[in-house]
Amino acid sequence: MLVLGIETSCDETAAAVVRSDGLVLSDVVHSQVSLHAPYGGVVPELASRDHLRNAAPVVQAALDRAGVGLDAVGGVAVTCRPGLSGALLVGVQLARGIAWSRGLPLVGVDHLLGHLAAPFLRWDDAPPLADPLPFVALLVSGGHTALYRVDALEAAQVHELGATRDDAAGEAFDKVAKLLGLGYPGGPIVDRLAREGDPAVVPLTRPMRARDSLELSFSGLKTQVARWIEADGLPGDDRRLRDLCAAFQGRVIDALLAKLLEAVRREGVRTVLIAGGVAANRELRARAAAACERRGLRLIVPAPRACTDNGAMIAYAGSLRLVAGEDDGAAVAVNPRTCLERRTRKGGGRR
Amino acid sequence: MRVLAFETSSRRGTVAAVEDGRVIASRSHDAIDQHAERLPGLLEGVLAEAGWKRGAIDRVAAGRGPGSFTGLRIGLALAQGIALGLGVPCVGVGSLRAMAAAVPAGVGGARVCCTDARRGELFVAVYDALGAVRWPAAALPVGEARAWIARALGAEPVVLVGEAAALLERDAAPPLGWFQDERADLPHAAVVGQLAERLEPGEHPAEPEYVREADARRPELRVLVPALGDG
Numbered sequence: 210m211l212v213l214g215i216e217t218s219c220d221e222t223a224a225a226v227v228r229s230d231g232l233v234l235s236d237v238v239h240s241q242v243s244l245h246a247p248y249g250g251v252v253p254e255l256a257s258r259d260h261l262r263n264a265a266p267v268v269q270a271a272l273d274r275a276g277v278g279l280d281a282v283g284g285v286a287v288t289c290r291p292g293l294s295g296a297l298l299v300g301v302q303l304a305r306g307i308a309w310s311r312g313l314p315l316v317g318v319d320h321l322l323g324h325l326a327a328p329f330l331r332w333d334d335a336p337p338l339a340d341p342l343p344f345v346a347l348l349v350s351g352g353h354t355a356l357y358r359v360d361a362l363e364a365a366q367v368h369e370l371g372a373t374r375d376d377a378a379g380e381a382f383d384k385v386a387k388l389l390g391l392g393y394p395g396g397p398i399v400d401r402l403a404r405e406g407d408p409a410v411v412p413l414t415r416p417m418r419a420r421d422s423l424e425l426s427f428s429g430l431k432t433q434v435a436r437w438i439e440a441d442g443l444p445g446d447d448r449r450l451r452d453l454c455a456a457f458q459g460r461v462i463d464a465l466l467a468k469l470l471e472a473v474r475r476e477g478v479r480t481v482l483i484a485g486g487v488a489a490n491r492e493l494r495a496r497a498a499a500a501c502e503r504r505g506l507r508l509i510v511p512a513p514r515a516c517t518d519n520g521a522m523i524a525y526a527g528s529l530r531l532v533a534g535e536d537d538g539a540a541v542a543v544n545p546r547t548c549l550e551r552r553t554r555k556g557g558g559r560r
Numbered sequence: 561m562r563v564l565a566f567e568t569s570s571r572r573g574t575v576a577a578v579e580d581g582r583v584i585a586s587r588s589h590d591a592i593d594q595h596a597e598r599l600p601g602l603l604e605g606v607l608a609e610a611g612w613k614r615g616a617i618d619r620v621a622a623g624r625g626p627g628s629f630t631g632l633r634i635g636l637a638l639a640q641g642i643a644l645g646l647g648v649p650c651v652g653v654g655s656l657r658a659m660a661a662a663v664p665a666g667v668g669g670a671r672v673c674c675t676d677a678r679r680g681e682l683f684v685a686v687y688d689a690l691g692a693v694r695w696p697a698a699a700l701p702v703g704e705a706r707a708w709i710a711r712a713l714g715a716e717p718v719v720l721v722g723e724a725a726a727l728l729e730r731d732a733a734p735p736l737g738w739f740q741d742e743r744a745d746l747p748h749a750a751v752v753g754q755l756a757e758r759l760e761p762g763e764h765p766a767e768p769e770y771v772r773e774a775d776a777r778r779p780e781l782r783v784l785v786p787a788l789g790d791g
């Protein structure tokens with residue numbers, strides 16, 4: 210079955226045509242990053258406006274690049290949660306219209322489940338990856354930072370093991386970059402500057418050291434950076450700036466890796482996935498690779514285009530339900546929160 | 561020509577089927593913040609009543625505002641999706657223009673169309689009796705709208721259109737006529753569909769007319785980042 214996937218939950222307007230075995234026929238992403246850059250973060254109303262301007266053309270481009278018409282498509286999948294309500298609505302309404310007009314089944318997909326689908330996607334007839342299930346996933350992006358145990362790619366088989374209590378890791382990168390007047394998005398800039406810095410010069414402490422918790426927190430680290438700037442002034446010369454970036458990034462990654470490895474140990478799985486925009490971070494990739502190798506774990510870090518927001522992951526996550534004959538139809542509803550359940554040692558519950 | 565039309569810029573959501581100028585079926589709801597939830601049901605109802613198959617639709621249309629930002633997008637995105645799926649044109653019709661067009665030709669005077677813009681403002685646009693635009697849509701403080709109308713139209717005969725006209729001080733001189741009708745009190749898909757039939761799709765895209773800017777503030781940026789090359 211070919212599935213059309215549509216994603217408009219945050220600042221990327223994306224659509225893709227994916228075969229239900231994971232082969233990506235087309236994957237079109239229109240990024241709004243430059244639109245929001247002057248504001249130092251995503252402005253919801255601007256995001257919604259831009260989605261509406263681009264969603265239909267992006268879908269048409271995805272069909273054209275796949276070389277198929279809608280008559281070849283067996284179903285439509287659309288991100289309906291979590292995200293900015295106004296932005297989600299654009300994609301959901303467009304998808305609804307397409308599905309209704311063609312009499313196609315429509316399923317709503319949780320964006321986070323989409324990110325967890327990244328290892329199942331393949332471009333250009335690459336051979337499929339050996340079955341990664343079950344795995345522990347670290348999802349780190351601008352909007353989300355959480356750890357999951359994934360037994361199958363369906364909401365009921367995914368459990369959140371821990372998550373950030375405040376800022377997402379990518380958000381922390383962006384906010385620190387903003388404090389330093391570096392521009393947006395801050396992650397890639399801090400990453401680049403940190404490479405030539407000495408992480409030991411600026412004394413920042415690692416957040417959330419408690420070993421028995423898989424919770425994360427990054428706002429304290431951000432405050433430390435703000436205090437440091439208050440006391441010392443904005444680092445003027447390049448070296449001070451690079452050292453500060455290296456220290457900040459180092460502490461973020463210390464925390465991410467500590468919790469990830471603790472989660473893997475507890476869950477007893479042998480495969481680890483790191484996905485989301487921050488997975489592009491060079492230090493995170495290198496240190497995760499080394500840590501996993503030492504422990505004999507299989508580490509999957511999908512290519513950047515599979516890690517950041519895209520329509521292919523939504524199409525694939527939705528395809529599993531569409532192939533099973535499911536159809537949400539008119540019941541697809543936008544929700545700002547995820548449907549993935551939380552599981553702690555004390556029991557389950559919804560966040 | 562068979563036109564399927566949506567109008568969701570106000571608190572009321574409407575769907576209509578229009579064929580060769582005649583309204584074949586229409587449905588509406590006025591549940592607060594429920595356009596996205598209610599539209600599918602209204603759509604099924606309209607299609608069933610019209611007795612149309614989906615493939616029989618020649619054109620899709622939606623009101624482009626001004627109005628609620630989110631409301632507008634709910635109708636426009638749905639219309640765009642249906643048009644894309646059917647491979648037919650999608651047309652945008654000004655929501656205040658649709659209100660003006662709901663006033664019968666026999667009623668004289670410039671049509672001053674108003675909708676509630678919240679935050680103490682009205683969206684106002686003026687059309688002549690033939691539907692030509694005299695003043696394009698603008699957001700005006702309620703207290704200033706009256707003076708604005710007087711300045712714009714002088715002593716010309718004027719007819720107020722829209723339930724939001726009730727927000728104007730109606731006792732101020734000179735007395736203004738107020739045209740009231742289900743299809744004029746708020747923008748209605750039936751009129752949107754009728755107008756869309758006669759519009760050139762390329763010139764009237766299904767894009768919103770927000771009138772207001774998005775609220776957004778820019779932070780101070782200092783530029784000290786050394787050139788960032790790749791790798």
Ligand SMILES: Nc1ncnc2c1ncn2[C@@H]1O[C@H](COP(=O)(O)OP(=O)(O)O)[C@@H](O)[C@H]1O
Binds near residue numbers: 220351488490
């Ligand atoms: N090399 C990097 N190092 C650290 N963070 C990064 C890097 N590249 C991107 N990011 C961060 O990833 C986030 C964007 O990722 P994305 O998956 O698009 O997230 P979202 O859509 O949730 O904002 C931004 O916060 C950005 O700063």
